Amino acid sequence: MLFRKIKEFFIEQLIFFSGIASIVFVLLIFFFLLKEGLGLFKTVGLWDFLSGQFWYPISDPPKFGILPLILGSLVVTLGAIVIAVPLGIAAAFYIAEVASPRVRDVLKSLIEILSAIPSVVLGFIGMMTLVPFIKWIFDLPTGLTALAGSLLLAFMALPTIISISEDSINAVPREYKEGAIALGATHWQTLYRVTIFGALPGIIAASMLGVGRVIGETMAVMMLTGNAAVIPQSLLEPVRTLTATIAAEMGETVKGSEHFYALFVIGIVLFVISFAINVTADVFLHKNRK
């Protein structure tokens, strides 16, 4: 009896501490970022840092303006969303509602394989195929552009968007579809007037998860976007993202230098951005569930 009580006590404590640990880790990471990053603001103002148009960390005097990096991330990510979300939803509908069972099975396994490819490998393939193709088709000096990054990120977000959307389309009650068909709706009308609304919460969640999957992506983007820290004017120019900047420059900085601090502040900016996106997604999903 006593033994069992002690056992339960320990199990409860263990679960409690595992829960607490994850919170503690997040807080520790945040404080570590702050501690390492805040040193920068002794010499550079926060506003100058965020809105500065030039990122010349090793020139003399150095310039630490991350506006081009923020815009670079934004352009690449938005491009990926614009490509991946409609394509993913359409593919999900095709697989769930149109394809024959055999085609469906083949496509679903292909999508699973796609999601299993490491991002470096995808980046490498993109460099060999996508980049020359973009250079050729738009007649550009280089194919290493925001567009190449967007396309590749879209490619990486697709499996998540497709498979979760497809699940939610399949979960739409059969009665909805039968009701529409019985009113004389065509297959297509049933799809875009009824089924899509039944599946909407799932489709939104799928899109957010898909985007979340690529927003912090570094390797592939670094390989494809050309890494020029200039404010992008179009999708067809080289850009540099926040993540790529950290990855590319962390190895070359001196610990404790201004440049070193600046990279940590970029980390904080990324942290804040993804936190904001997650909170928005959460609020939205909860609203949808009601």
Place this chain on the structure above:
Amino acid sequence: MIILRDGLDKRTMHKIEIRNLNLFYGKFQALMDVSMNLKPNTITAMIGSSGCGKSTLLRCINRMNDLIEDVSVKGSVFIDGEDIYHTYVDLVKMRRKVGMVFQRPNPFPLSIFENVAFGLKIHHLAKGKALESRVEESLKAVLLWEELKDRLNASALDLSLEQKQRLCIARLIALKSEVLLMDEPCSALDPIATQRIEELMAELKKNYTIVIVTHNMQQAARVSQETGFMLLGELVEFGLTTDIFTHPRDKRTEDYITGRFG
């Protein structure tokens, strides 16, 4: 394209005429040579024990069985003299005329207004003000207007079961369907809601031809003028409801309605 039965006078035509209908789910035969004529402005009840093919027969009248894989149908169903199993039949037009109410109320995950307007929109029958007034008319016909007129934009999924079922009927009324196929429309409802739907059916009978599948013998006796009894895919007996319930001709019908099996 209209394929009229040869030598048939339009005035004596039945609303629905089922002739030698056989249906197979794969190799399993669910309907055996069913023939029956349904009169306009009449409620016809289909009774019989579970699995005897009532729903299957009902779903033949608007070809909903087409949605199921591996179904084959032999025979004909004439609606207003037109064989809906003919190759050239316009299914969309046919289903506009022959509406269906399901066992579980199935409003779409849209607003109340959009549910009623659905049929009108997909068939491009009304727009703007005309659409609004048709929606209003239809909701009035099912006695939902007073309750719901202030929240037409609310989701239909939040209604009570009875309201949902009424809404599903309103969807058909908006389309001016002529035939209502109802598959156990009250089985999800409580007795009071059931009674009110039955009253609604009696009202609708004036303008519609109604076929109702029911497990509730009292309901069949209360609402219908004609009744068909089915057993293992066969239509055993079909005639006036009063006859079926007071002096059935077939021994099997008698056994069923007196509760000896089924």
